[in-house]
Amino acid sequence: MPDRRPNLLLITTDQQSHDAMGFLRGPERPLHTPAMDQLAAKGCVFTRAYCAHPLCVPSRTAMVTGRYPHETGVVMNKGSEANPHLLRSLALHFREAGYATAYFGKWHSPIPLQDAETSGFEVAEANAHNGVDRTILAPAAAFLERTGGRPFFMTASYNNPHNICEWARGERRALPDGEIPDPPPASECPPMPSGWEPDPTEPDILTALRRGYHAAKAFPVHAYTEADWRIYRWAYDRMVEHVDAHIGRLLDALERSGQADNTLIVFLSDHGDAQGWHRWNQKTIFHDSVTRVPFIMVHPASIRPGVRGDLVQTGTDLMPTLLEAAGLAVPAELPGVSHWRTATGGESVPPRRRRLVVETAFNQHAPLPELPPVVHGRMLVEDQWKFCVYSHGERRESLHNLADDPHESRNLAPEGASRQTLEHCRDVLRNWMRKHEDPIPPAAFGSPPR
Numbered sequence: 001m002p003d004r005r006p007n008l009l010l011i012t013t014d015q016q017s018h019d020a021m022g023f024l025r026g027p028e029r030p031l032h033t034p035a036m037d038q039l040a041a042k043g044c045v046f047t048r049a050y051c052a053h054p055l056c057v058p059s060r061t062a063m064v065t066g067r068y069p070h071e072t073g074v075v076m077n078k079g080s081e082a083n084p085h086l087l088r089s090l091a092l093h094f095r096e097a098g099y100a101t102a103y104f105g106k107w108h109s110p111i112p113l114q115d116a117e118t119s120g121f122e123v124a125e126a127n128a129h130n131g132v133d134r135t136i137l138a139p140a141a142a143f144l145e146r147t148g149g150r151p152f153f154m155t156a157s158y159n160n161p162h163n164i165c166e167w168a169r170g171e172r173r174a175l176p177d178g179e180i181p182d183p184p185p186a187s188e189c190p191p192m193p194s195g196w197e198p199d200p201t202e203p204d205i206l207t208a209l210r211r212g213y214h215a216a217k218a219f220p221v222h223a224y225t226e227a228d229w230r231i232y233r234w235a236y237d238r239m240v241e242h243v244d245a246h247i248g249r250l251l252d253a254l255e256r257s258g259q260a261d262n263t264l265i266v267f268l269s270d271h272g273d274a275q276g277w278h279r280w281n282q283k284t285i286f287h288d289s290v291t292r293v294p295f296i297m298v299h300p301a302s303i304r305p306g307v308r309g310d311l312v313q314t315g316t317d318l319m320p321t322l323l324e325a326a327g328l329a330v331p332a333e334l335p336g337v338s339h340w341r342t343a344t345g346g347e348s349v350p351p352r353r354r355r356l357v358v359e360t361a362f363n364q365h366a367p368l369p370e371l372p373p374v375v376h377g378r379m380l381v382e383d384q385w386k387f388c389v390y391s392h393g394e395r396r397e398s399l400h401n402l403a404d405d406p407h408e409s410r411n412l413a414p415e416g417a418s419r420q421t422l423e424h425c426r427d428v429l430r431n432w433m434r435k436h437e438d439p440i441p442p443a444a445f446g447s448p449p450r
Helices: 034-044 056-065 088-094 137-145 164-168 204-214 227-257 314-325 340-342 416-434
Strands: 007-013 044-050 100-105 122-127 152-157 261-270 296-297 306-313 354-361 372-380 385-390 399-400
Touching: 007 227, 007 314, 034 227, 034 261, 034 296, 056 088, 056 314, 088 100, 088 152, 088 314, 122 137, 137 152, 137 227, 164 227, 227 261, 261 314, 306 314, 306 340, 306 354, 314 340, 340 372, 354 416, 372 416, 385 416, 399 416
Parallel strands: 007 152, 007 261, 044 306, 100 122, 100 152
Antiparallel strands: 044 296, 261 296, 354 372, 372 385, 385 399
């Protein structure tokens, strides 16, 4: 008797902001992403999904384990080590349940991918050099053709639009995943929206860190003008189009395999890109362009197409969601919640997530004597409010009403009128940190003594 449990195809990109998809864009900044638009038309689009940490390795390790970065111990790209035997990988659950498991493309986590007893993946290919997008299709298509009736859990992990990092460093003729055309004049690139300049009342640690990052060779944007940022954003969009084409070819291979009707597709990114917001390049900061990511679920027989505004924390919520979708037990100790019943529109839809927390850690690329080697941050999102606080600085906090200020250009924390909301957010975050045994003392994130 054939095994009719659903297949799972997890498609990830790297450094893709939540709105970097054609169906969410207007004529002022067009973007051609037919594959992503197709997924959105057929699936449930969660518009308020946030990563666990706005940096590759911590975010990816959280998604693999279902744990917060402070639990995994992986809080930076380098210098963090996770104990894989204490952090049970997502794929292990599927492998032990009889699924064929495979991973193609970028891994970028300290958990050993090639060790199937640790990672859970029986097949791992096209992983060299953190993955090269053009090498994913052939082994992925071959895997789809040889699953032999077993349900599968397959990940296709693409690198772009991460090539914007190399592009910004001037490596424009040797991009890992393919060249893009020469940009047009800045006057023909999309204009910068209002509110893109830094807020003069931002936490002072951000002002200092921006100076430190921009002084480093890896972040050579200190002299960028508005015209330069416009060209940067144009180039970023072309890289999104690059990866969309690869995703389209993978979806075609899934159709040819005859298994599309019984496959749950989940599409997301590990984090976004600042795209020049507040004159910041790349990631690490808490701005929505960096922390908010695409999250789309597609299953022809089960998912109810539409748009949802539920809060999703992809680092902790991905594992419970996929396990429930496959009918597997969700370990009680996991901190995340499943969004499967929300996406399917079942009768027993769980209560909406009321809040979420995102973590970050900055290690200086051009050390500044007034800063410690590592600066930690925590971000709370609840309803329309976003509260951010950092472990160092005189002015440590920011508070934004995302409904009124989606570009986060006005920090309400210093304003007396927002005192009650500010105190509420402080209390909620402190309680969260105690509940989840966050090792950074809550007092470090309080308002500094006056």
